[in-house]
Amino acid sequence: MSQGNSWGECPIPISDYPNILLAHGGGGKLMQQLIDKIFLPAFDNPTLQTRHDGALLNLSNSRLAFTTDSYVVKPLFFPGGDIGTLAINGTVNDLAMCGARPAYISAGFILEEGLPIDTLWKIAQSMRRAADEAEVNIVTGDTKVVERGKGDGIYINTAGIGLVEHDQIIMPANIKSGDSIILSGDLGRHGIAVMAAREGLAFESAIESDCAPLTEPIMSLLKAKVTIHCLRDLTRGGLAAALVEIAQTAKWQLLIDESSIAVSEPVRGACEILGFDPLHVVNEGRFIAFISPDYAKQAMEILRRFPNCREAAIIGEVTNQPDAEVILKSKLGVKLVLDLPAGEQLPRIC
């Protein structure tokens, strides 16, 4: 709760109902109060005000991206963000990775009986702020309440609609032999920040989540007509899982140079202490781009203009081998085959 002072004051008098009751999910007066006092003011826009079963949208074009993610992060608040910022940026970034400009977001809340209303208010405010920053509107939503012990405070699902305003085909199956692989920044901040908050660990330097919208760097690449074959943000499973999944879908071998991958000193130290591999740790503001080699230099120049892409680097290439695998060349020159772990080191990280 390090951001305790920046939310303003919850507009539902604490003396009425300080905590979520089952009745807040029942379709009656308390649910109406939640919508009127918490969600409508926080997400305010004309579409929401119609109080309809869904949002009616008039789009400027008819090529769309559509995505969804649920967010179950624990704890709800962590250095650099909270479940609300995550719920907006995670879905915004999935749309951006489709080469789409994120536009509309839906929000589904599953609340546990007993959640402080004040916590819900803070999270709704964070969502609004993240939505403003990412230039999206939260246009439709839903709230359910489950009994104490059947949830963990709050789970959020967001779905998103983005507009595809170009003719490129951006997807894993479209990578090509010779493509340069660009990594947009350093690895591991989100996973380590959440883990430290969860376990009450303090590192010498504070590590903040990298959680941020990635729309602008991607839109800038597209505007400059850089040929992009695939984009992927590095969430669960980290860089390793993203590379392996793309290699397996596209059936090409990827060759990655470990020495070109940025990991900050504090994250490296935390990973060593905790026994984590930075290549597998989750990120929430990092992506890889598969770029036609003729455009790689231009792409790097564009990306480095953005604060959260200043450490962008070419970390490898698609080889001419039709092997669905990822080869990591270590700093000592040893070549290893990267594999997916069975699960993940850390559950409930996003």
Place this chain on the structure above:
Amino acid sequence: MSQGNSWGECPIPISDYPNILLAHGGGGKLMQQLIDKIFLPAFDNPTLQTRHDGALLNLSNSRLAFTTDSYVVKPLFFPGGDIGTLAINGTVNDLAMCGARPAYISAGFILEEGLPIDTLWKIAQSMRRAADEAEVNIVTGDTKVVERGKGDGIYINTAGIGLVEHDQIIMPANIKSGDSIILSGDLGRHGIAVMAAREGLAFESAIESDCAPLTEPIMSLLKAKVTIHCLRDLTRGGLAAALVEIAQTAKWQLLIDESSIAVSEPVRGACEILGFDPLHVVNEGRFIAFISPDYAKQAMEILRRFPNCREAAIIGEVTNQPDAEVILKSKLGVKLVLDLPAGEQLPRIC
């Protein structure tokens, strides 16, 4: 589990992992197995096969409806459906209530550690069948796993995109003095069916949920160019909550004739025993339509052609009083003001 034999066999060998582990949500091999063996075969369509962060869609027009709902029903299986059928039909119906033809669905799963994989398989099969019946495709999805005791088996969120193929404005604010109010069928089946399954009650006649897609009756009204001012499906809070919300949004008085509202004998009996009011019980296949009075007779003729609208009836009208309230004329002729309850009689019903 009354439908125990109709799902076929779960394709993940029970001997491997009979139950969901935290690792199934970790972005690694087990999660890939879940996607490859359960979700992709069940929801099979070309868009899903791209294995992208989101679905890329080419629409035939640019006027859309967008909606979301989470489903937390308990128990997961009940007479007439399960959480999977509910998760499709509930979202399909919200789109239909916007006057849109449902087209694309996203599915977000929050699984509790320990959920039998076989249960997940059955639910995925039900979703596929419901999607086929409603003529929608499940085009994108997400899976998260939470620890034992932090969920209740499975929660599902679906979001939906529907295509608006007409020029009518259908929303609560658009109802007009003199509109006929049509109720599409009898009340209370879903709530009573779920409650009976939850509490292990047996009534003389089996009561099945009314859970069903409402697309076809609505599309038929639109095709016939019936002037529709508002549509609303009768979910949480039942008929009473839907009427009160619309009256409050539109700021018109609604006059309802109790004797024209159909409630089946078994549901009426169950409500009496349990102390429920059928007007407040949740439904999953019923709606009200506010129809320009010139079109009311035609609308009734069209609706009654559909099996689940055979008991459609005009139950009241929008008066010429600008009072945001609902007046119920009882069978004895007494006039009562209908109000929202604080919560709902039954949590976790949808």
